[in-house]
Amino acid sequence: MSKARVHNLFVSMDGFAAGDHITLEKPIGDARALFAHFDGRFIHGFGPVDAPFTLDRALTSTWGQGIGAEIMGRGKFGPQTGTWTDDGWVGWWGDEPPFRTPVFVLTHHARDSIAFENGTVFHFVDASPAEALALASEAANGQDVRIGGGPTTVRSFLEADLIDVLHIVTIPVVLGRGTPLWEGLAGVEERFDTDVVASGGITHHLWNRKPR
Amino acid sequence: MSKARVHNLFVSMDGFAAGDHITLEKPIGDARALFAHFDGRFIHGFGPVDAPFTLDRALTSTWGQGIGAEIMGRGKFGPQTGTWTDDGWVGWWGDEPPFRTPVFVLTHHARDSIAFENGTVFHFVDASPAEALALASEAANGQDVRIGGGPTTVRSFLEADLIDVLHIVTIPVVLGRGTPLWEGLAGVEERFDTDVVASGGITHHLWNRKPR
Numbered sequence: 001m002s003k004a005r006v007h008n009l010f011v012s013m014d015g016f017a018a019g020d021h022i023t024l025e026k027p028i029g030d031a032r033a034l035f036a037h038f039d040g041r042f043i044h045g046f047g048p049v050d051a052p053f054t055l056d057r058a059l060t061s062t063w064g065q066g067i068g069a070e071i072m073g074r075g076k077f078g079p080q081t082g083t084w085t086d087d088g089w090v091g092w093w094g095d096e097p098p099f100r101t102p103v104f105v106l107t108h109h110a111r112d113s114i115a116f117e118n119g120t121v122f123h124f125v126d127a128s129p130a131e132a133l134a135l136a137s138e139a140a141n142g143q144d145v146r147i148g149g150g151p152t153t154v155r156s157f158l159e160a161d162l163i164d165v166l167h168i169v170t171i172p173v174v175l176g177r178g179t180p181l182w183e184g185l186a187g188v189e190e191r192f193d194t195d196v197v198a199s200g201g202i203t204h205h206l207w208n209r210k211p212r
Numbered sequence: 213m214s215k216a217r218v219h220n221l222f223v224s225m226d227g228f229a230a231g232d233h234i235t236l237e238k239p240i241g242d243a244r245a246l247f248a249h250f251d252g253r254f255i256h257g258f259g260p261v262d263a264p265f266t267l268d269r270a271l272t273s274t275w276g277q278g279i280g281a282e283i284m285g286r287g288k289f290g291p292q293t294g295t296w297t298d299d300g301w302v303g304w305w306g307d308e309p310p311f312r313t314p315v316f317v318l319t320h321h322a323r324d325s326i327a328f329e330n331g332t333v334f335h336f337v338d339a340s341p342a343e344a345l346a347l348a349s350e351a352a353n354g355q356d357v358r359i360g361g362g363p364t365t366v367r368s369f370l371e372a373d374l375i376d377v378l379h380i381v382t383i384p385v386v387l388g389r390g391t392p393l394w395e396g397l398a399g400v401e402e403r404f405d406t407d408v409v410a411s412g413g414i415t416h417h418l419w420n421r422k423p424r
Binding site: 047 | 213214215217257258259260261262264265266267270271273274277278354355356377379405407409411416418420
């Protein structure tokens, strides 16, 4: 059974998971401090990167493993809003988007799919969380679906009770503003078996949906 | 630079990493309690196994990632000693050995290599730890080498200061006898940066060789 998994979602002490003021130059807005501990080399598994074997690295490396598709909000794909213009924008990542699977970008505005040689294919869909998850699960071909963010997208999937694995990383910074992850979700933890482990100053929260 | 890594080596509270009385029926001898917490489905990465996302699982799943070859002692391959006889023995694992890479079996007795469809190839070599590591590193083709055990083999590589990553899992059992991992290694921890984390009643030790 395909699971919906969130991995490595960085959240501040006050519950913000992205910053305000997203622009082309600042894809995470004013929340740079959230990513200070993040080493992007580790998301594709515990491979031959010349870095120590650490708990943080082992957990970070689960991001791509067993994942057959991703769902993301439009804000993760780009800063534009409204109707797509023919501006050549294909995401923040250049020729090598790290996803390597189909990616379903949630937007009310239609656009042709964009395929990359490394297996990443962006599809643009106007769909509810449940509809998007059905599409992505089929595309994942038996593997799991990553709910890739941003936080507004993760929150909407939590509201719809569609998340099976929630891997939050709490960073010891206080942002004061940004996109609140937990808004409207009081008591959501009761649906999960929760565990937590600290590593190198940050905290990994491993939440698994209780049997339904 | 290729690293020599030990992963998921189960050790009792009193320092034994395998049991006595190894036979065809009991590949781990009298040490079954050491493996009571082990789920073999997890060694090939954090894939689509229908099981919770746990710290223990994330750490266990590093076993095969970024590994291009293994070195094992003869006792891990089979219970026989002395000259090989033509008994058809190809290891404990049947048609699907879990290694999927070249495997160098340390033995004083020559034998032809054995290849499997899944990429596992057993080579039988009469070599010192340093010589075996040179062979395996070349076969690993830029990836890391796993020192796969048993404990006597791991100990010999520690004595020769050839281990870069030592991932020991301490199990809360007292065996009283078996193969001692730490014999003759007093002070070995001073060569490593050590970290430890408990998860579900067992303890993962993550040791990284200090810069030489």
